[in-house]
Amino acid sequence: MQVADIINKLELEVVCGQSGLSREVTGGYVSDLLSDVMGNSKEGQVWITLQTHKNVMAIASLKDLAAVILVKGFVPDNDTVAQSNEEGVPVLVTKMNTFEIAGKLYELIK
């Protein structure tokens, strides 16, 4: 499954990083602690978080994550958008909270 597929199925909105929409999704990771994501996420996972600052993209890129989903209507900071576009790692947004979107993503790719 690709990032573009989960966008359609979960009704997510793409904010930036469109060049990465064909990235392969292998799973998901949920955390707002950056070191936790740095230490434990795996390549190809979609990261669900409420953190919107630029360091999110540094981690997503270094860990080769497929995409980032921001919850509860949060939007990425301007420099986050710029780095997402540069690295080709999409930032997706949803009005859903973490529990809801994580459950739906799990159902979709389990």
Place this chain on the structure above:
Amino acid sequence: MYFEFDIEGGDFSKAGYASSQLKKILKQLVGDHKIVKRTVVALYEAEVNVVAHAFSGKVIINIDTDKIEIQVNDKGPGISDIQLAMKEGYSTASEKVREMGFGAGMGLSNIKNNSDEFYLSSEVGLGTKLTIIAYLVKE
């Protein structure tokens, strides 16, 4: 090959620059190798530590045919009890740093877990020196 990067304390917008550059360099040199992932995780955490706790720092990277050696030396308050600082969950990060999702007390153990050799020394009031080595063994 030898590279140097400067780190500015308090400037989170630039945290990750050295590790991102190192990732590009290593991908060209060794390709898709697990050492690339491990080493950039270790360096990223070290960069964040300098930004979160110190005034300034320097990253020195030496890439040899058999190993990568990274030194991260900072000018800052230093660490009074290294054993305690190494304990997972222990952190002295500020409230602001914690709100960003850092300061969970996992950084130093992430660095140790993602390197083959790990040396940390510090002088209170002066700064901290970190050296990590990763060996380029064939997978």
